[in-house]
Each structure stands twice: as C-alpha cells, then as structure tokens.
Amino acid sequence: MAAIDVEPMPIKVETAMRTLKLSGHVGFDSLPDQLVNKSVQNGFVFNILCIGETGLGKSTLMDSLFNTNFESSPSPHNLPTVKLKAHTYELQESSVRLKLTLCDTVGYGDQVNKDDSFKAVVDYIDAQFEAYLQEELKIKRSLPTYHDSRLHVCLYFICPTGHGLKSIDLVCMKKLDTKVNIIPIIAKADTISKTELQKFKSKIMQELQSNGVEIYQFPTDDESVSEVNTSMNSHIPFAVVGSTDFVKIGNKTVRARQYPWGTVQVENESHCDFVKLREMLIRTNMEDMREKTHARHYELYRRRRLAQMGFSDVDAHNKPVSFQQTFEQKRSAHLAELQLKEDEMRQMFVQRVKEKEAELKEAEKELHAKFDKLKKDHTEEKKRLEELRKKIEDDTIEFNRRKQQTQHSHHTLTLGKSKKK
Ligand SMILES: Nc1nc2c(ncn2[C@@H]2O[C@H](COP(=O)(O)OP(=O)(O)O)[C@@H](O)[C@H]2O)c(=O)[nH]1
Numbered sequence: 001m002a003a004i005d006v007e008p009m010p011i012k013v014e015t016a017m018r019t020l021k022l023s024g025h026v027g028f029d030s031l032p033d034q035l036v037n038k039s040v041q042n043g044f045v046f047n048i049l050c051i052g053e054t055g056l057g058k059s060t061l062m063d064s065l066f067n068t069n070f071e072s073s074p075s076p077h078n079l080p081t082v083k084l085k086a087h088t089y090e091l092q093e094s095s096v097r098l099k100l101t102l103c104d105t106v107g108y109g110d111q112v113n114k115d116d117s118f119k120a121v122v123d124y125i126d127a128q129f130e131a132y133l134q135e136e137l138k139i140k141r142s143l144p145t146y147h148d149s150r151l152h153v154c155l156y157f158i159c160p161t162g163h164g165l166k167s168i169d170l171v172c173m174k175k176l177d178t179k180v181n182i183i184p185i186i187a188k189a190d191t192i193s194k195t196e197l198q199k200f201k202s203k204i205m206q207e208l209q210s211n212g213v214e215i216y217q218f219p220t221d222d223e224s225v226s227e228v229n230t231s232m233n234s235h236i237p238f239a240v241v242g243s244t245d246f247v248k249i250g251n252k253t254v255r256a257r258q259y260p261w262g263t264v265q266v267e268n269e270s271h272c273d274f275v276k277l278r279e280m281l282i283r284t285n286m287e288d289m290r291e292k293t294h295a296r297h298y299e300l301y302r303r304r305r306l307a308q309m310g311f312s313d314v315d316a317h318n319k320p321v322s323f324q325q326t327f328e329q330k331r332s333a334h335l336a337e338l339q340l341k342e343d344e345m346r347q348m349f350v351q352r353v354k355e356k357e358a359e360l361k362e363a364e365k366e367l368h369a370k371f372d373k374l375k376k377d378h379t380e381e382k383k384r385l386e387e388l389r390k391k392i393e394d395d396t397i398e399f400n401r402r403k404q405q406t407q408h409s410h411h412t413l414t415l416g417k418s419k420k421k
C-alpha cells in the first residue's frame with residue numbers, strides 16, 4: 001500500500017474580524033428555531049442506569065417518573081452474578097419523541113461476596129463508550145442514525161434503613177464517578193422519619209465527600225436555571241417514594257402508597273423529593289446530562305483509549321503530530337514486526353526441514369544396514385542349505401549304492417543255498 005502524501009502541518013491563516021451592522025432583516029435569527037425543528041424531527045435519546053439492591057423500588061420509581069407501566073418483572077435474590085439488562089422504549093409527549101433506555105442492575109447486592117459487584121456495571125458503561133468510539137472511527141459513519149447507548153445518568157438507590165452508605169455503595173460510586181453522571185437517591189423514603197431523614201442525608205453527603213466521590217451537580221452557570229439548580233443541589237440525595245397504585249384524594253386521583261395510618265403521595269413535595277427529582281432529571285437538566293456525557297465522560301474514555309492504541313497529539317519531543325503521522329508510524333512498525341516474525345518462522349521452518357532430513361537419512365542408513373545383514377544371512381543360509389542338500393544327495397547316492405550292493409550279495413547268497421538243497 002502506498003502512503004498518502006499530506007502536508008504535515010496545516011498552514012494557519014490569521015483572519016481579522018470586524019463587526020458590521022446590518023441595514024435590514026437578513027433572516028439568520030431563525031437559526032435557533034431551525035435547530036429546534038431539526039432536533040424535534042430527529043427525536044431525543046436518553047439512557048438511565050438504575051443501580052441498587054433488588055427490591056429497593058427501582059422499577060417502581062421508573063414507572064412513577066415516566067407515568068407509565070414499563071411492565072418489568074421482579075428479579076429474584078439468588079442470582080450468582082450481577083447482570084445489566086437494558087430495555088428501550090419509544091415515548092412521545094406532544095410532538096417530542098424520546099427513545100428512552102432503562103438499564104437495570106439485576107442481582108446487584110445479592111451475592112455473599114460483593115467485592116466485584118461494580119465490575120459488571122463498569123464493563124457495561126465502557127462497552128457503550130467503545131461502541132460509540134468504533135462508530136466514530138469508521139470511514140463510513142452513520143452517527144445521525146446511530147442508536148447512542150451511552151448512559152447519561154446513573155440513579156444510585158441508597159437503602160433507607162442503614163446508618164449511612166454501605167461499602168458496596170461507596171466502592172461502586174467511586175468507580176463510576178468519572179464515567180457517568182451520578183445522582184444518589186434515598187429509596188423508599190416513606191420508611192424513614194422526618195428527623196432521621198435530614199441526619200441520614202447529611203451523613204451520606206459527608207461520606208461521599210470524605211471518600212472523594214464526585215456526584216453530578218446540577219449546573220449553575222446558566223442564568224435561567226442557576227437559582228433552581230443551586231437550591232436543588234442542596235437537597236441531594238433526593239429522598240424518593242414510588243408507587244404503581246393510585247388513590248383518590250378529594251376529587252383528584254394521585255399516585256400514592258396507602259398505609260393503615262395514612263397515605264404517602266408520591267407527587268406531594270411535603271411527603272418526599274420525587275417531584276424535585278423529576279424536575280431536575282427530566283424537565284430541567286436532561287440536556288445538560290446528555291451534553292456532559294459526551295463532552296466529559298465520553299471524552300475521557302476516548303482520550304484514554306486512543307492513548308492506549310498509541311495515538312497522541314504530540315510526539316516524544318512534545319512536537320505536534322497528526323493522527324495520520326502516528327498511523328503511518330504505527331503501520332510501518334507493525335509491518336516491520338510482521339516481517340521479523342515471518343523471517344523467524346522461515347528460519348524455523350528451514351531448521352525443521354533440515355532436522356527431518358537428517359532424521360530420514362539416518363533411518364535410511366539403518367534400513368540399508370538391516371537389508372545388507374539380511375542379505376548376508378540369507379546367502380549364508382542358502383549356502384548351508386545347499387551344502388546340506390548336497391550331503392543328503394551324496395548320502396542318498398551312498399545309501400542307494402550300499403542298498404544295491406546288499407541286495408546283490410544277498411541274492412548270490414540265496415542262490416548258493418538253494419543249490420545246496
Ligand atoms: N415502602 C415503599 N415500598 C416501595 C417503594 N417503591 C417500591 N416499593 C415496593 O418495593 C417492592 C420492590 O419494588 P421494585 O420496584 O420491584 O424493586 P426493584 O427490584 O428495585 O425493581 C415492591 O413491593 C414495591 O411495591 C417505596 O417508595 N416505598
């Protein structure tokens with residue numbers, strides 16, 4: 001293959017910029033509308049990862065968040081390993097289509113040894129990044145129609161009945177904080193009293209901080225949402241309640257959990273933080289999470305992977321180097337390595353042939369010697385037999401001669417006797 005000649009360094013052209021006034025309406029002020037129209041046409045993708053022990057109310061919360069029934073089946077507590085299961089749904093609200101993927105950690109926290117529980121999750125997140133990277137690196141890319149499966153947010157369900165985070169929670173969140181936007185939530189918050197909840201929340205935040213776990217912060221740089229986001233950041237971890245049941249309160253039917261002593265309304269802000277979570281996750285910051293996933297977490301993965309493959313923006317002397325140059329270098333290094341391997345194999349082959357040849361020659365020599373010995377033995381045997389035969393013949397002749405002689409003398413003797421009579 002011939003190398004393609006390219007200019008190693010692009011020529012930089014400095015352009016002076018001037019600000020001009022338009023003397024009439026041109027129309028590019030419609031660009032934001034064009035962007036909105038296009039986005040609406042394409043539809044949106046959002047992928048949620050739910051991590052939490054079996055039975056903490058993950059599926060119920062998803063049903064509550066999206067006001068639908070995802071028809072998930074409860075998973076058993078006896079699975080030998082953690083598995084990630086993703087289901088994709090097409091949702092539509094007015095003219096906006098959302099391709100929603102819910103990813104569940106099946107069997108999480110159910111094993112006796114929970115040391116490796118996070119591994120399956122890390123592998124899954126990386127696999128989605130890798131798939132996207134491979135699509136990006138293709139010559140013929142189809143990113144506009146590509147189903148982006150990268151996880152935009154991780155809802156980490158914390159068990160409400162402990163005295164803080166469990167070690168599995170800290171280990172897992174620490175492993176994931178550079179890979180996904182983590183929002184910790186206290187599950188089944190109806191099982192915890194009001195005073196305990198405040199203590200529990202601050203304990204969790206303190207534990208996260210002292211272990212250096214970076215959770216997702218709602219962005220405060222955008223003026224339109226900075227106030228609400230700042231206030232919401234102080235409510236993390238949200239204490240949520242989910243339900244698939246509806247109860248009539250006054251003349252309204254609401255999603256709620258009914259107990260002998262009263263009713264917990266999912267969407268009542270004085271009962272739990274469900275509305276805050278929904279507001280932050282879906283209504284205010286969904287786009288920010290999508291953007292951060294691409295610009296921060298994926299970018300980090302991509303940088304690490306490309307460095308692993310041997311690509312860099314600078315060479316050993318800190319001089320800029322293009323992708324093409326690195327590729328050419330890697331290609332020739334690879335070819336040289338192949339050549340070396342080929343030579344080694346050829347030499348090994350020649351050596352083996354020589355050895356085999358020598359072995360065969362030796363075998364041939366042995367065969368010849370064996371053949372000569374057999375021939376000699378055969379000749380000797382033949383000679384011996386010949387001699388034996390000759391001796392037998394001689395003996396036979398001698399025998400016959402004697403026999404005749406005996407017959408003759410006997411005959412004469414008999415004749416003489418009869419004469420006497
Ligand atoms: N008390 C209480 N129970 C809940 C809550 N959410 C779900 N549950 C119950 O917990 C059980 C397990 O819920 P599920 O959503 O299947 O948990 P998953 O295994 O994490 O998906 C079900 O019986 C739910 O009714 C909640 O917020 N509070």
Ligand SMILES: [Mg+2]
Nearest residue numbers: 058059072074
């Ligand atoms: Mg479930």
